Amino acid sequence: MKQLENLIDRIVERINVNLRDFKFDAGPFVRSLIPSNQLVKFYAFCGVTPQHPFHFQFIRSNLAGSYFLGRCTVDHAVLYKSDIRGDELKAKGDRFQFQGSEIPVYEDEIIRIKDAYLIKTLVHCYSHDPEVLEEFLIQNTASMHYANIHGSPVEGCFIGPFATVDLTTLHDSVIGAFSYVQVGELSHQYIEPGTIWVKAGDVFDFRYSYSKKVLKKYIFIESDIPPRGIFIDFIRNRKTDFQKIFDVVNLTAPVAVPHGASLNRYALVKGESHISENVLVAQRAYLENAWLGKGANAQENCYIINSRLEGNNVTAHGGKIIHANLGKNVFVGFNSFLRGTADLPLEIGERSIIMPHTIIDLNEPLKIPAEHVVWGYIRNAKDLETHTISIKKLSKVKKELALGAMKFQGSGSEFVKGFKHRIEHILEANGAFFDGKQNRGHAQKGQDVSFNIIHPYHEGQKKGVYPTIDIRS
Numbered sequence: 001m002k003q004l005e006n007l008i009d010r011i012v013e014r015i016n017v018n019l020r021d022f023k024f025d026a027g028p029f030v031r032s033l034i035p036s037n038q039l040v041k042f043y044a045f046c047g048v049t050p051q052h053p054f055h056f057q058f059i060r061s062n063l064a065g066s067y068f069l070g071r072c073t074v075d076h077a078v079l080y081k082s083d084i085r086g087d088e089l090k091a092k093g094d095r096f097q098f099q100g101s102e103i104p105v106y107e108d109e110i111i112r113i114k115d116a117y118l119i120k121t122l123v124h125c126y127s128h129d130p131e132v133l134e135e136f137l138i139q140n141t142a143s144m145h146y147a148n149i150h151g152s153p154v155e156g157c158f159i160g161p162f163a164t165v166d167l168t169t170l171h172d173s174v175i176g177a178f179s180y181v182q183v184g185e186l187s188h189q190y191i192e193p194g195t196i197w198v199k200a201g202d203v204f205d206f207r208y209s210y211s212k213k214v215l216k217k218y219i220f221i222e223s224d225i226p227p228r229g230i231f232i233d234f235i236r237n238r239k240t241d242f243q244k245i246f247d248v249v250n251l252t253a254p255v256a257v258p259h260g261a262s263l264n265r266y267a268l269v270k271g272e273s274h275i276s277e278n279v280l281v282a283q284r285a286y287l288e289n290a291w292l293g294k295g296a297n298a299q300e301n302c303y304i305i306n307s308r309l310e311g312n313n314v315t316a317h318g319g320k321i322i323h324a325n326l327g328k329n330v331f332v333g334f335n336s337f338l339r340g341t342a343d344l345p346l347e348i349g350e351r352s353i354i355m356p357h358t359i360i361d362l363n364e365p366l367k368i369p370a371e372h373v374v375w376g377y378i379r380n381a382k383d384l385e386t387h388t389i390s391i392k393k394l395s396k397v398k399k400e401l402a403l404g405a406m407k408f409q410g411s412g413s414e415f416v417k418g419f420k421h422r423i424e425h426i427l428e429a430n431g432a433f434f435d436g437k438q439n440r441g442h443a444q445k446g447q448d449v450s451f452n453i454i455h456p457y458h459e460g461q462k463k464g465v466y467p468t469i470d471i472r473s
Helices: 002-018 036-040 212-218 230-236 239-247 381-385 391-395 412-429
Strands: 044-048 055-059 067-069 072-075 078-080 083-085 095-098 101-104 110-119 122-124 135-143 148-150 164-166 168-171 180-182 184-187 195-200 204-209 220-222 225-228 268-270 286-292 303-309 320-322 324-326 337-339 346-348 359-361 366-368 372-374 388-390 400-403 406-410 450-454 469-472
Touching (some): 002 110, 002 135, 164 168, 225 230, 388 391, 391 412
Parallel strands (some): 044 067, 072 110, 078 110, 083 122, 180 195, 303 320, 320 337
Antiparallel strands (some): 044 450, 195 204, 204 406, 372 388
16 A cells, blocks of 8 residues: 555655646545545456557556546656547547648557546546647646546646646646637646637637636645545435446346447446437446437446436536426537426427536526526526527627626637537547448447456555556557
8 A cells, every 4th residue: 555655645746846826736636535445446448449540558556446448658757537539549640630730649548547536527638739740748737526638738837626628738727627628739828627618729719717616615625634525416316326337247238228329338228218229328328218319329337317418419528417308509618517307307409508517406497598608607597598508699709798707808709610520520430421331330330349357466466556567459
């Protein structure tokens, strides 16, 4: 156990050096947050398919429940129930499109995690950074519960619980709890909790901030105290449901999985759930009485409960949908929390965009019209008035718009165009458009995943540390 404790000390020291400008100490957030004995209880597992690059190397690290799919090297790191998605890594010979240019990729890309502590964090590769195409780096970084590191190399950072860094190269920065940043590049910045910031150079800038009162209710963190709030309680109340799928070696699929669809071995399905063609259900997704139409997806750490998704719906990493009916092509962004009840249902019209980190927690029934952009904290129709705008109206904005606490500058048409393009890319990548022969995506490529299980040392000074392992195809 001594080596594991020394490893955590090493990680904290390196994070603190990078964040010295803020006088930020990661120690109280990381040390003792997860008891050392907890890090010994779990096995790690790696998925193997012929379609994904396969080379894993683990050096003096603790993996504790992590999931790997795709080429990855882990050095002196702690990954606690984290999902490392390497299924969109660039390959040698690829041409990376960037601002009208094509940049050649000279070596196969690899995910490199070094001196980092990722607590129940999702890492999804495919970096947008044209300067480093062959290595997706996470170094000297700590990320808290259910954070998302999505296409974002990070170095020397602290990422709070339920925060997301998306398509953003991040250096020496602190990202507060439940903040979402998609800004291209960020260095030496302190992002306040509950900040939603989407920026594309001088083209557009979308910003919204949650009040401290709302954040304290839903997700809140202090040093030496684990994260708490409605989000944590929601997941904790369903924690035991997942236990059996990790305890049993072979499980029979609980629902029919049609041609072109994929239900991950480590997803949970309960109740009267239905999966249509070309649906993707990722690991650690949770379905209960959920109806997923053709081409819909439930990504990692998603919860879809007592809800119906008509088809080609994107539920991004960490999205939660409860007692809701979604029309076709509705996008639900990262870590959004959409909660109706049996008596107070939520209805979202087709082709609407629910911005990342949106909270809809109803105290009355609510219907959101088709083709609207939605953000922020919404309880009822009155709240909706200052937290939504039609896509058509937003597309006409050319300079600036203020609506409630949201401020937008730049080209609304480019903002809408960018979102629509990205949603189309996600559907394509996930295999929503598979016709039986062409347009294969993750749903089709992940149908025949096999899993290898890796255990740590269980006794002595190395207790909790995994042996140095090099696994190659």
